[in-house]
Structure formats: C-alpha cells, structure tokens
Amino acid sequence: MLKHPDYDEHERLVYAHDPNSGQDAIIAVHSLALGPALGGVRFRAYPDVAAGLTDALRLSRAMSYKNALGGRPFGGAKAVILGDPASAKTDALLEWFGREVARQGGDYICAEDAGISPEDISVIARKTRHVRNIAADRGGPAPYTAYGVFIGILATVRQVLNSEPTGLTISVQGLGGVGYALCERLHRAGAKLIVSDIDSTRTDAAERDFGARVVSSADAHRVAADVFAPCAFGGILNEQSISELQAPVVAGAANNQLATAEDDLRLSRRGITYSPDYVINAGGIRATEAPGIRFDHEAALRRVEGIEETLLEVLSAAAATGTPTSAVADALARQRIGSGQRR
Ligand code: NAI
Secondary structure, three states: OOOOOOOOOOOEEEEEEOOOOOOEEEEEEEEOOOOOEEEEEEEEOOOOHHHHHHHHHHHHHHHHHHHHHOOOOOEEEEEEEEOOHHHHOOHHHHHHHHHHHHOOOOOEEEEOEOOEOHHHHHHHOOOOOOEEOOOHHHOOOHHHHHHHHHHHHHHHHHHHHOOOOOOOEEEEEOOOHHHHHHHHHHHHOOOEEEEEOOOHHHHHHHHHHHOOEEOOHHHOOOOOOOEEEEOOOOOOEOHHHHHHOOOOEEOOOOOOOEOOOHHHHHHHHOOOEEOOHHHHOOHHHHHOOOOOOOOOHHHHHHHHHOHHHHHHHHHHHHHHHOOOHHHHHHHHHHHHHHHHHHO
C-alpha cells in the first residue's frame, strides 16, 4: 500500500465488507489537519477494486486541497462503494455504510457524490450523524458550484484577457446540474454560448433558452472560443486535446480535468491559462456549513465568492514564477494543510 503511486501519507484507509450484501466499500481519509475530513461517497461499478482504491486515494487528496484552499474547517476524505448503484443500492446497504461512517467517530463526514443522492444521504444518516446534505433545501451543491465557476471564469478572463464576459464566446461541455446553471449565468452576463452534451434534450433546451450553438462533445474543446469550460467528465485535458485547444482559457467544473500531471505543463507551454479544477469548482464545499451551524444562503454565497481571491492568488503567482497553475495551487494547499498540522 505504501508504494501505491497515489498514496500520499493518507491518515487512514478503511476497507469494509458487508457480509449481507457482499458489497465492499473504501473510506480514504487523507488529512485531518484542518478539521474532520469531509468528502463525498461515490457509488460506482469500478472495473476492479484497484480502480476504486485509486479513485478514493486521489479524490481524498483533492478534497483536502479543495477544503484547505476554500478556507474551510475540514480535512479531506472520499469514500467509494464498489458496485453498480442501479442494481446494488438498497436501504440496507446504505445503512450498513452509515454504520461504517459512524465507526470513524466523526473523523469522516460523508456527503453526496456520483451515484449517491441527497435522499441516499438521509438513509445513511439513520445510522450516523456524521453526514452533510449540502444545501439540501436549496437544490444541493450544484447551484453553488455553478456560481463559483461563474465567479472563477469572470476572474480569469479579467486577469488574462483583460475582458468582461459580454461578447466573449464560451464553450460549455456538459449541461447537467452545474453546466446548465453556469450557462444561465453566462447568458445573463452577455456571453455567447457554444454547448455540447450527449443528452440532446439538454442541448435543445440551451439552444432555446440561451440561443446557444450546439456542437458535438468531441468538438467542444476544439471550437474557436475564448473559454473552454469542461463540466461533464474528468481527464478531458490530455496530450491530444491540449494540442487541439483553441481557447486561451480553460475554466470549468469537472473534477480531475488533467489526465496526467504533465498536462499542466503542456497547457502552460501553449500559453493557455488553466484555472485549477479544485479551486474553481469548490462552490459546493464553500457553501457547506461546519457541523452545528445553521445554513445561511447569503453567507454561503459570500464564501463562494471567495473563489475569486484564491484564484487570483494562484494565477498571479503562476504568472510571476512561470509555474503551471495547478502546481502553484497544490503548493499553496499543502502549505495551508502544513500550517494546520503545526497548530
Ligand atoms: P451531472 O451528472 O448533473 O451532469 C453531467 C452532464 O454531462 C449530463 O448532462 C450528462 O449528460 C453530460 N455528459 C456526460 N457525458 C458526456 C460527454 N461525453 N460529453 C458531453 N456531455 C456529457 O453532473 P454535475 O453535477 O453537473 O457535475 C458536472 C461535473 O462537475 C462533474 O465532473 C462533477 O464531478 C463536477 N463537480 C460537480 C459538483 C457539484 O456540485 N455537482 C462539485 C464539483 C465538481
């Protein structure tokens, strides 16, 4: 385990087996330096256990970095339930997982993620109080994430293109909870939209509501645009796609946008400004309240707006030192986690 390429001195790694359902789950707690470790639980049919482990290790570290740069009083964790949610998800299994969360004694706070809905979190909560239903009465985290990405795009185009969004062309890939809400804001701000999604009902709606131009998902990154905003899936920025990018700015919601660590350097060598994913997509986490504190929508929005300051700090340091933005953000996050450890 200690030689696993994605092991990064994680505080705790739990492998749990439910004898009743035969399902397995992994809880990866990356850091507790800044507070209890908050992170989603993902329910997914991984090809094998190794793929689930890799996801949990990587995503838990990303959560530590996201929480640290968001100024949140949380460490980072991620859990995965290994299975197909369509066939394997039952209340009994979710309650079993809730007991596993309870056994972490509050060190792990679980929230929704891919394959886990706010309703599922309520089932898990029958067995543990260490859950967060992020802004459940406000439509979940997606509207806050979208607002944060919007704020981040504005900050980036002001810094890099010396421009406001009015008249800019923005290619949004993925029109789900985050992508569609982002389009609404960009449209209101006067941007021209190019959109793509594998679900034509989403693109039809964007065409109708925002006068967006629809392209295929494969073309989303290579159309002429000022900003490419990936809001569908990770790994979109790879050697091939980076060589084809036409936009001078990449700023979107998708997690793990860089396929490999070298892709950050590839972007910076091409003079493309990349707003690191976990900085710009932290709106949902920033909106989340610490345990025991009542949720306040307006206060949550102010915290989301803090993305601008963090992003400008990263972009300025990257420009001043010639270091890729993602490397700058990682270093800043590690520094904040390190100062928490010393407290
Ligand atoms: P979602 O599941 O609501 O929407 C995803 C959209 O992408 C769907 O409309 C789907 O049809 C589309 N899509 C799937 N494959 C595609 C492809 N190959 N090409 C084009 N479109 C495709 O997801 P959501 O919540 O909008 O999240 C979007 C991204 O942002 C994900 O990568 C997610 O991990 C990330 N993210 C979401 C957060 C949230 O608060 N929901 C927080 C941080 C990151």
